[in-house]
């Protein structure tokens with residue numbers, strides 16, 4: 124492959140779970156080249172395979188500790204930066220990268236919420252002010268122009284909820300808050316060890332009922348109130364969401380099925396399934412699988428996606444593809460998962 128024809132990019136947070144998936148997807152992409160993979164300043168420089176031995180012989184990227192004095196050299200070489208960092212770290216770094224001329228795809232929640240008060244309440248810090256509004260990159264619904272300096276990649280749970288409800292949001296009973304009941308694998312919490320995500324502690328359990336920061340993100344996208352109940356499951360990766368909503372009077376099952384087919388017929392990474400999806404069919408893939416049931420006025424949508432792919436890295440690459448005018452699925456179908 125002629126490296127000089129590829130678009131050089133940098134992955135920040137490349138030692139983390141979303142970051143390593145980004146590195147692997149971009150490494151296998153026909154149009155991008157990972158020029159830099161950065162970690163926090165706490166690590167020594169080391170091959171990515173030292174952290175992820177499954178990449179030995181397959182990816183020779185050297186991870187480097189990030190230091191702001193590298194910005195000039197990086198900006199000379201890199202056009203696109205992917206941030207897989209803690210929210211506040213992204214909030215601080217993204218404006219610097221934009222100012223240095225890079226286009227930023229941010230996987231954190233730093234720029235997803237448009238309401239400053241909601242952002243402060245959800246994330247506990249003030250959102251930086253930017254000159255332009257930041258598009259929310261729900262890949263099947265956003266229309267990128269290719270000149271935006273920053274794109275906020277949606278959260279993993281909100282991608283599942285929005286995929287389930289966007290096609291029918293105009294068909295729902297007014298003021299009837301949908302319910303999003305979702306189970307995530309432990310990689311959703313990131314790589315750093317924490318007691319509540321350790322092997323001996325995790326056992327299927329609900330958490331943050333009605334208070335999770337993703338509830339506001341889902342409500343913002345869908346334009347209605349809803350209830351979100353996340354669960355942590357004892358498996359590595361994947362999200363299975365069951366979404367319940369009341370349909371407005373007179374809406375038929377046929378209309379609902381048609382709305383889903385119309386919305387997703389031309390979207391290669393959304394698969395409408397004849398049976399409720401299993402996690403195993405999406406883990407390690409960029410797909411989100413959807414099954415729709417209507418029982419009278421009750422809508423039940425079952426959605427499965429991989430939190431690190433469609434819920435994070437693959438959606439970011441999908442957006443980068445759209446940004447530069449490539450097919451949305453370019454480079455995503457054959458790479459597979461790292462962890």
Ligand SMILES: NC(=O)C1=CN([C@@H]2O[C@H](COP(=O)(O)OP(=O)(O)OC[C@H]3O[C@@H](n4cnc5c(N)ncnc54)[C@H](OP(=O)(O)O)[C@@H]3O)[C@@H](O)[C@H]2O)C=CC1
Pocket residue numbers: 135136137138139140141142161162163164165166189206207208209210212230231232277278279310311312313314315430431434435
């Ligand atoms: N995990 C998931 O399913 C999803 C995650 N996201 C979002 O993506 C982002 C990354 O999440 P995830 O991959 O899970 O996290 P991890 O904890 O696995 O990785 C975090 C990464 O950020 C780096 N980092 C931490 N602090 C700093 C700092 N001060 N300066 C530079 N680098 C730093 C870490 O480096 P080091 O190894 O040196 O500590 C590591 O590479 C988060 O914002 C998360 O909310 C979004 C969707 C899904």
Ligand SMILES: CC(=O)N[C@@H](CCC(=O)OP(=O)(O)O)C(=O)O
Pocket residue numbers: 230231232277278279280307308309310311312313337353355
């Ligand atoms: C299992 C688990 O802990 N999941 C994380 C959400 C995943 C994530 O990283 O959140 P963002 O998509 O907003 O970045 C949580 O509940 O906080």
